[in-house]
Amino acid sequence: MQLTPFARQQEFLAATEDEVLYGGAAGGGKTDALILRALLRLQQQPGAHVLFVRRAYPDLEMSVIRRVLPLVQGIAAYDGSRHLLRWPNGATLQFGYAERYEDALRYQSAEFDLICIDELTQLPEDVFALLLSRNRTSIPGLRPILRAATNPGGPGHAWVKRRFIDVAPPDTTYTDPTTGRTRRFIPARVQDNPHIDQGYVQRLMELPDLLRRALLDGSWDAAEGLAFPELRRDVHAFDPRPLPEHWPRFRALDWGFARPYSVGWYAVDEDGRLWRYRELYGWGGDPDVGTRETPEQVAERILAIEREAGETVRPGPADPAIFGAGQGTGPTVAEAFARAGVVWVPADHRREPGWAALHERLRVREDGHPMLMVATTCLHFWRTVPSLVLDRHRPEDVDTRGEDHVADEVRYAVMSRPLAAVVRPAPPGRETLGFIREHYLRRQVAREERFPWRQ
Template sequence: MLGYTPTARQQEFHDADEFAVLIGGAAGGGKSKALTMEAIRACVRYPGIRVGAFRRTYGELKESLLAELAQVGYAGALGASWNGTEYELKFNNGSLLMFRYAESVKDASRRQGGQYQMLVFDELTLTPPDVVAFLESRLRSGRSDVPVLGVKAGTNPGGPGHGPVKARYVDATAYGTRVAVDDRGRTVRFIPSKLSDNPHVNREYADDLKALPEKLRRAFLEGDWDSFMGQAFAEWRHERHTVAPMALPAAWRRYAGIDWGYTAPWAVVWIAVDEDGRAWLYRELYATQVGEAEQARRILAAEEDREQVAVRYADDAMWATRGDAKPIADVYAENGCPLTEAGKGPGSRIAGWQRMHSYLAEAPACPHHRELGWETCPKLHVFTSCANFIRTVPALPHATTGNPEDIDTNAEDHLADAVRYAVINLGREARFHFPAPDPVAPALDPNATSSRPAPAVPSIGGFPILEGGSPWAL
């Protein structure tokens, strides 16, 4: 059709029949071409269909979808006619392909009463999420012979919609390995596409992408959804920081971090600390509209029989008086769930984020990852069952006002706060780590063993307890 021969990834996109389909990742994968041709194909296949093709601004629209449309002669070979005033492509069978820009809901609602049977978004992450939601509400059909085909989109990582797009398409489909079903019963598919998937890209373009700054290079060249400009925790790597749930030794000291919320999410995390001071985030709770007494009961119910949690660190605001009402922390205590103040003060937020950076960094590999052949691994391991942490924390942006080292408080930062309350305090408690290696052993060898007797120090479960922090994490 129109001299177009799709690549393997583009063909996979054209064959997908799910309600919402995203092709994307790296730049240069042929996304805009695939979107344009899919829109034209729908107009030919389904007489009378109305397709809306969107970019954030007219300038972006002109440089992408409209440029692709011009390359195929505005589908004139298929009997289509182009209206350059309205930016609409009309077909002889009554189908209409409309090119629009939508930077705000006001833009998207300029033509009240309009309805679509298919929406096309080029660079979906650059379109504000509320605009996408509004336009999806316009998907309907008044004719039995014209089906609603849903959403077809392409994008690179990054932009104001990065978090929601990643959650809906990338995380929900396990990075494209399965088809997901959303809360409305609609099917969702993600088709990863990289520069190497497109044989038509010239070497100069690839070299230009390789020369970009690291975050842009990872997003545009590698299609890395865990990296974007303005990302607060750029160290995050899904394949390195996450581990499958496993049984953890009972001797590892355990902590909880709690960020209170009712209308905004209430967030709880549990962290176990191993012999070398690494943190293993093994459980989370995340919910809204749960009262404080019920929160306490849910925490206790989540903690397994005989599970010993040393300290539960919580937001200091939970000790605030609320008129005649008891402080939230008191309600927790009355329900058998005592808390300890995390300790807020000048600079504590930034110090907490810095501590999180230290845990996300690499260090000599733990025994689990050494068995997998790794030389290093992060100091924070997150169970894949902690889906909300994995969804929200890597997508957190830096603050755009105030201290640039802070996190944007308008973002979904509740689980990050819960972890921050815990890790900022780990150095205050007794901690596990192996005795110092023998001075004659290589200083940088994490597997070095000592031939001298172990020092006489208190221990729990066979592991020594030393005051102070881990030599790695702290």
């Protein structure tokens, strides 16, 4: 297999600065540009040591190693146990991941004359600093260089922007006044890549506004404000299908009358992963306008949906406000729901811990999957959550002026299932522990159903 760089990638390959960042948008051939850079060094420099980093090993395996191996077949030897590629001239390419600082410490004693980092904003700044300190060589006359690529957004957005984007206009060289080292940002967008299909561009164009500007145009400012930049259909969405019957199911609610309400149905798999497989959104048809349905009407719709699906669904968390007597007289919204047959439990509605828990659930795990999956049919989730922005004055909080009802409901759901508390027994004890937990939950649920007013 042969890989030929297109024009933008050629500029990247020819760049002479100490540190070069490529990309800033989706589909600009970032990963391939880094692969080309690494292979070029191996070919040209006997004895070179290259390190190719991504945050997590599954990403490295899926998008880098699998792509590199066919390209070097018959040329280089790959040691799969050490993730090490050996070129005949003695040059080596080490594939590495650096999810945490401790991971990066493994490379502490090594020297790499070329370090390639893909999806740079996924890395914390201290990990980057540690890797950078390994960017050296004992080959006389060879300049150690660092090459990276990334989309905007992600946990490291701020420091990457500060280091590469804010210091100089794109395509110009910046010289660090203290170290004398040079940097450059080479923007690349999907339009620069002749190998992309139209469907991909079309999907980017259909993204919600801020996300589209971040991924299609590579706008660092648009990405900055997004509350959940890590949220991606190709990672977090699943096509609707019957989920195993033995997965417990519960629902969550963010109540609204003049504004939309959001009901989400969740199934919990063996790993504690939540599958939001259905939603009922009280939407008046315009952004953030509700249907003015009563709790009884909504309860009826919920029960009808569940009857039709033949499901048993457990009581789940709801906005604690529905347990307070709003007008001072008459039944609370929660009581009205309970009388109509739908029981809710007061949610833990602390905002910042809730958003942190949601970020944690969206994070991709070692098996390549996050701990929260959302059906593609949850249209209002996908319409509203990806475009929510952060509160300017409270950077840990979501701006409540956005249409945040689905997000609030999801937050209640994740807070009702703290990840640390997930029992993940070793195989032999599995049945016993699982049974105890099930039994406990069932007792709790039975109690909730019998005594809803106690909640």
